[in-house]
Structures are given as C-alpha cells and as structure tokens.
Amino acid sequence: MNKPELEEQRSAVPERDRYDLIIIGGGPAGLTAAVYASLLRMRAFLVTSNVGGQTVEGSKIENYMGYEFISGQELVKKFQDQLLQHNYLDHRITEITSVQSFENHFLVTDKREAQYEASAVIIATGMRRRLLNVPGEERLQRQGVFYQHMEEGALVTGHEVAVVGGGNSALQGASELSRICPKVYVVSIGEWTADLAVREEVESLGNVVALKGYAVEEIWGDRRVSAVKVKCQETGKERYLQVHGVFIEIGWRPFADLVSSLVDLNARGEIQIRPDCSTSCPGIFAAGDVTDAFGKRVIIATGEGAKAALSAHEYLMRREKEGM
Structure with a gap:
C-alpha cells in the first residue's frame, strides 16, 4: 500500500473555516508545528504553496539527529509521512495572499479568495530565492x-x-x-x-x-x-x-511579505521573535528561516516549529481562561 502524499491531498478541504490555529508554510518548521498542533489536539489548519520549501533542494543534509546523512527530499518525505499517517490535520495546498488582523482573530485569504479565520497564526513561510533581475533571466527560465x-x-x-x-x-x-x-x-x-x-x-x-x-x-x-x-x-x-x-545560486530572502505590516522586521527583512516564537503582534507566532532566530539549519527550524506550536497553544489557553 502506497504511503499518502501531502500533494495528493488536494481534496482535504477543511471541514470548518474557523480554527484555533492556522499554520502557513510547509517546510520543516511548518510541518513540525503541524505535528505538534495535532498532538496538542488543537483545531489547526496547515496551508502551504509547496511541501518542503528549500529543504527539498538540498543534495545532502549531514548530522540531522538520527541520520549521519540524508537528502533533503528524503527528510521532508519522512516529515510528511509522520504528519499524514500519525498526526493528521486539515490542510490545503494553495498560496496565501493576505493575513489580516482584527480585534480577536485573524482572517487568512488564499489565491482562490477562500477565507479562513483563526485565533492564532504561525508564519513558517521560510525564504524565497533571490533573482539576478537582469535582462533575459525571466524570459529564459527553464530554457537554460x-x-x-x-x-x-x-x-x-x-x-x-x-x-x-x-x-x-x-x-x-x-x-x-x-x-x-x-x-x-x-x-x-x-x-x-x-x-x-x-x-x-x-x-x-x-x-x-x-x-x-x-x-x-x-x-x-x-x-x-x-x-x-x-x-x-x-x-x-x-x-x-x-x-x-x-x-x-545567489541566496534567499525571508518571505515575510504576508505579515510585514503586522509584525516587526529587522534590517534583513526577518520577523523578529521572542524566545517563545511570539512576535510584536499578539497571536502571531513565527518559526524557521523567516525569523531572526540564530542559524539557518533544518534542525533549528524543526525545533522552532515545535516551540511555536507549544507557545500558540499556551496563548490560546490563556485567551480561553480570560474569556476572549
């Protein structure tokens, strides 16, 4: 029996459009946050434009705990299997176009103009490639x-x-x-x-x-x-x-565009986070390479993803006690 693929779960349409937590991003940080959100029994929704982020392009990852050597694609496949087989939650493969903040919730909109509400959001959008921006680059993409x-x-x-x-x-x-x-x-x-x-x-x-x-x-x-x-x-x-x-291969830039008007960024365009992955906007948490956390490594991103989910859970518990 074939293992389930996240990419094939396009029919996994959310049963609800209001969640406790929405996780945006499907790299190591986002997938780990999703697993922990499932373990914490949160009403969570994972939405991402791709699975694995820049990790799938890594020809080799050395000394990730448990593996002396593993390719980026293999490691992301293991993350994906763990999520789908043992810690399933609602998800959708699509691109998010906006995140809006209201008094006690967030409104997340995708490219098909579907909208979802949540009390908290984790931004794990990672980084996007830097382009040369020279004549011929865009026209000849995939043509050399x-x-x-x-x-x-x-x-x-x-x-x-x-x-x-x-x-x-x-x-x-x-x-x-x-x-x-x-x-x-x-x-x-x-x-x-x-x-x-x-x-x-x-x-x-x-x-x-x-x-x-x-x-x-x-x-x-x-x-x-x-x-x-x-x-x-x-x-x-x-x-x-x-x-x-x-x-x-000229590097990457943090993809914080979705929340650049809601949270504080540093001079490099990274989301500034506190030790618990919270940001300057209450209810928005961030994890992985999109943040100013030290070290752009897969193993650090996974740890930050777990931390963000735990912190979001505590935040929601406090809100519930306060009757918000």
Missing part, C-alpha cells in the same frame, strides 16, 4: 536558466555552463555539474563564502573556472540560453561566456 542544479543537470550534460554565486549551494552545484559538463564557470561578485572544505574541493577541479569579482549583466539566447555577458567589477571589462545553461 535554472535554480536547481540537481534536477536540471541532465538538460546540460555535455555542454559548458555557468553557476552564479559563491556560497555552499553554488559551489556544491558546480562540483556536481563538473562531472557531466566539460567546463563550469563560477561567477561571483566577490570572494567565495562557502565552507572551506567545499571551496577546496571545487578549487581542485580541473574543469572549473573561477570568475571572482564579476557580475552577470545579461543572459543571451533566442529559444534557449546561448551566452552570458559578465562584467569585471574592478576594470569594467566585459566578457561573453558561451554556455548552454546558467544556474543561479
């Missing part, structure tokens, strides 16, 4: 412009490619692509910031060309990518790379 080196590598086998970025994801991607591509250009605006072991591995590869101090100016191509124009930041000299693919 990619953001996931693992899944798209087969499309550029045997061709020269460029990887944009200098962090762990970019260099890990360059390392993997070097096995199937004759030449890999690594374009970074500054020095590489990846872990030392990752940098040393990539520096030892004979078919990787480091272009440090270069910025991408434009991506060329008719129906698919054929070249990339890069510019040296020191000299202003332009260079054209004849490549078949561009893999953009």
Whole structure:
C-alpha cells in the first residue's frame, strides 16, 4: 500500500473555516508545528504553496539527529509521512495572499479568495530565492536558466555552463555539474563564502573556472540560453561566456511579505521573535528561516516549529481562561 502524499491531498478541504490555529508554510518548521498542533489536539489548519520549501533542494543534509546523512527530499518525505499517517490535520495546498488582523482573530485569504479565520497564526513561510533581475533571466527560465542544479543537470550534460554565486549551494552545484559538463564557470561578485572544505574541493577541479569579482549583466539566447555577458567589477571589462545553461545560486530572502505590516522586521527583512516564537503582534507566532532566530539549519527550524506550536497553544489557553 502506497504511503499518502501531502500533494495528493488536494481534496482535504477543511471541514470548518474557523480554527484555533492556522499554520502557513510547509517546510520543516511548518510541518513540525503541524505535528505538534495535532498532538496538542488543537483545531489547526496547515496551508502551504509547496511541501518542503528549500529543504527539498538540498543534495545532502549531514548530522540531522538520527541520520549521519540524508537528502533533503528524503527528510521532508519522512516529515510528511509522520504528519499524514500519525498526526493528521486539515490542510490545503494553495498560496496565501493576505493575513489580516482584527480585534480577536485573524482572517487568512488564499489565491482562490477562500477565507479562513483563526485565533492564532504561525508564519513558517521560510525564504524565497533571490533573482539576478537582469535582462533575459525571466524570459529564459527553464530554457537554460535554472535554480536547481540537481534536477536540471541532465538538460546540460555535455555542454559548458555557468553557476552564479559563491556560497555552499553554488559551489556544491558546480562540483556536481563538473562531472557531466566539460567546463563550469563560477561567477561571483566577490570572494567565495562557502565552507572551506567545499571551496577546496571545487578549487581542485580541473574543469572549473573561477570568475571572482564579476557580475552577470545579461543572459543571451533566442529559444534557449546561448551566452552570458559578465562584467569585471574592478576594470569594467566585459566578457561573453558561451554556455548552454546558467544556474543561479545567489541566496534567499525571508518571505515575510504576508505579515510585514503586522509584525516587526529587522534590517534583513526577518520577523523578529521572542524566545517563545511570539512576535510584536499578539497571536502571531513565527518559526524557521523567516525569523531572526540564530542559524539557518533544518534542525533549528524543526525545533522552532515545535516551540511555536507549544507557545500558540499556551496563548490560546490563556485567551480561553480570560474569556476572549
């Protein structure tokens, strides 16, 4: 018998439109919060536009407790199975477009204009990819412009490619692509910031060309990518790379847009939280990479998700005692 898939639960329409708690986000923080909300017997609703968030793109996660090594996809699948098989709660795969605050409740609206009320909300929306925002990027997406080196590598086998970025994801991607591509250009605006072991591995590869101090100016191509124009930041000299693919790995930004007018954010756009995951707005809690919690790690996000659910439960219990 096949295990249930959260993505297949599109028919899991909520039995009610008023909840104690709505959890927005389906990454490690959101899924863990959902499991704990179920364990606490809360009337909770999980809503997310995708399952796993950026974790599913991780080629490997090392030293997550219980696993010396596990892929991001495998780990999210285990989270998902735990939720659906043992701690089920109402859920829906859709995109939330707004969160509104009223005197004693929140109104959450999705892209189909369905609305749900809750006394408390957990924001676990994680992060969204940063874009280059250069000519050709949007037009040539999936036509040679990619953001996931693992899944798209087969499309550029045997061709020269460029990887944009200098962090762990970019260099890990360059390392993997070097096995199937004759030449890999690594374009970074500054020095590489990846872990030392990752940098040393990539520096030892004979078919990787480091272009440090270069910025991408434009991506060329008719129906698919054929070249990339890069510019040296020191000299202003332009260079054209004849490549078949561009893999953009320049980081992520906190996706706090839904509640940016309701809660305090820091200079990086992260939701500021207290030790109990509460925010400046009573009833809104936040967990995971969207917050200013120290450390962007899966294991930290899961712990914060559990904490947020426990804190939301205590908040609701206090409200009940106060007759709110």
